[in-house]
Amino acid sequence: MxxxxxxxxxxxxxxxxxxxxxxxxxxxxxxxxxxxxxxxxxxxxxxxxxxxxxxxxxxxxxxxxxxxxxxxxxxxxxxxxxxxxxxxxxxxxxxxxxxxxxxxxxxxxxxxxxxxxxxxxxxxxxxxxxxxxxxxxxxxxxxxxxxxxxxxxxxxxxxxxxxxxxxxxxxxxxxxxxxxxxxxSIAADELGAGKQILESYGVPEHFVYVANHFWKHKDHETAFRALKILKDRKVIVRMVCTGLQSDRRDPGYYDRLVRSLTDWGIADQVTILGLVPRDHQIELFRAASLVLQPSLFEGWSTVIEDAKALGRPILASDIAVHKEQLNDLEQCHLFRAADANDMAERIEQVLPGSTAGPCVETERAAADRRDAxxxxxxxxxxxxxxxxxxxxxxxx
CATH class of the missing domain: 3.40.50 (Rossmann fold)
Incomplete structure (x- = not known):
């Protein structure tokens, strides 16, 4: 039946x-x-x-x-x-x-x-x-x-x-x-349209992408601390963030995060776009040199699944579910959750070998894996x- x-x-x-x-x-x-x-x-x-x-x-x-x-x-x-x-x-x-x-x-x-x-x-x-x-x-x-x-x-x-x-x-x-x-279920669109979307946001050519809402357990703070550590080493990393700019459980959290960017001297390295249309988010995934998922807890990370579907390099916190999602995948790396020093080390190791997208060949291979x-x-x-x-x- x-x-x-x-x-x-x-x-x-x-x-x-x-x-x-x-x-x-x-x-x-x-x-x-x-x-x-x-x-x-x-x-x-x-x-x-x-x-x-x-x-x-x-x-x-x-x-x-x-x-x-x-x-x-x-x-x-x-x-x-x-x-x-x-x-x-x-x-x-x-x-x-x-x-x-x-x-x-x-x-x-x-x-x-x-x-x-x-x-x-x-x-x-x-x-x-x-x-x-x-x-x-x-x-x-x-x-x-x-x-x-x-x-x-x-x-x-x-x-x-x-x-x-x-x-x-x-x-x-x-x-x-x-x-x-x-x-x-996401899929890559025409390259021309993606270029126009990226230009409209003024994002840098090479950037690390964080696609989480600004909720406390998503742990943007560790990501921003890692940027500060790298800057102190004369390593400048650009970061683009999208997602809801409020946390109902901690209404002051987002404002504190934004102030920390200025306090740590990295405000010019971080572009916060807020909520963007889904098709625009896909283009940001495609273009990112590295997708960063610092979250402290996930049921099953949509960010990681989206990055996998487009074949982008991933750096994620080493929580159990991330290990499960990234098992046996190439271009996927882990850092100790909530450890800004370890994240900074991994970014410094991984980023030089990662190029900005989109990469049509990589996307096709990822699409075949996704479809199966x-x-x-x-x-x-x-x-x-x-x-x-x-x-x-x-x-x-």
Whole structure:
């Protein structure tokens, strides 16, 4: 029987990683032979008329949905309200029965147990960096994950590092954990368009690229300290940063970072562009001499997957998930997490051998690897979703 899959999508500027995750999933499912593709629908919990929503609806796996009516804003609002009510009063779910032959993904909590959910916990950062969360958020997330752990369903995790965490923090879980790691769906465009985009930003010819939001655990501070160390050695490195310029958990963090650039005398070496369109970000990845990922914690790093998809050199912190993502790849290097001296040493070693992009040959080879990985990941996801379908809640 063909799998029926309903992917719930909420576009949130504060969590672009979630949108990119769904985008990558749809790209992977669309890479499968048509006969193997699940019957997939995108269930909008936000507007279905944004540029991203319209682009997602063009994926072949959603062809039947795209031919019909898109979700209106009122419908998306009603779905969000429905979900919020059921989180507070799960017993009301009896009045909204779901099709039992349909798998819903991603389910972030267990409030709708009467339907067949494929649960997803993006990461376990709350247990590693509890100081970054309010007491209320810690309690809510811990309770939510605990309730998922106590179900009889299937839980999707993004890495084996996350699986290790789950087994450590929830040793008595009854939910079945499965690992599924996405690969990037980005592709290189024409060289001419990329050149114009780069010129519009005035970025230097050779630069290190950091594509993280300015959140504390992304650890821009260590990257900036490394630039200061290198400058003291008469080694001048240019850096370009994109991403959200605020951290709701620490509202003053970004301003402190910017002040440090002046205090350390490296303000002229760092170009901060803020949030940029996805196609512009791709061109920055392509052009970078080195992609730097200093993050202290990730579920599965989109930055690394994007850099891999374009064949760019990568320098990343040596956290477990980064090691997992970069295993056996060339042009990939690690430094000790949160260690500015080690990062500076590695940049000084790696950067002279790295050239500015784009490199068409490298991109083609990377695209071939990505395409093969994407098809394999699609089949793996469908197998996990089918397993979830086989563990559907009992009627009544």
């Amino acid at each position: 063909r799998l029926k899959l309903r992917i719930e999508f909420l576009e949130d500027e504060q969590w672009l990683g979630g949108s990119i995750y769904i985008d990558n999933l749809l790209a992977a499912l669309s890479s499968m032979p048509v006969g193997d593709q699940p019957d997939t629908r995108l269930v909008f919990l936000s507007s279905g008329e944004t540029a991203l929503a319209r682009r997602m609806l063009r994926y072949p796996v959603l062809a039947r949905q795209a031919a019909g009516r898109r979700a209106a804003g009122l419908m998306a609002h009603a779905r969000r309200l429905h979900r919020a009510i059921l989180r507070r009063a799960p017993a009301l779910g009896a009045f909204w029965p779901a099709a039992r032959d349909t798998v819903y993904f991603p389910a972030f909590d267990a409030s709708q147990r009467w339907r067949t959910n494929l649960y997803w916990v993006p990461d376990f950062q709350i247990f590693h960096f509890p100081e970054l969360f309010s007491a209320e958020e810690l309690a809510t997330r811990t309770r939510s994950i605990g309730e998922i752990a106590a179900t009889q369903g299937v839980l999707l995790l993004s890495s084996h590092a996350a699986l290790t965490d789950f087994r450590r923090f929830f040793p008595d879980a009854t939910v079945v954990p499965r690992v599924w790691s996405f690969c990037s 990985a994407r098809v394999a990941s699609a089949h793996a996801f469908v197998a996990i979703a089918n397993e979830a379908a086989g563990r559907a809640p009992k009627a009544g």
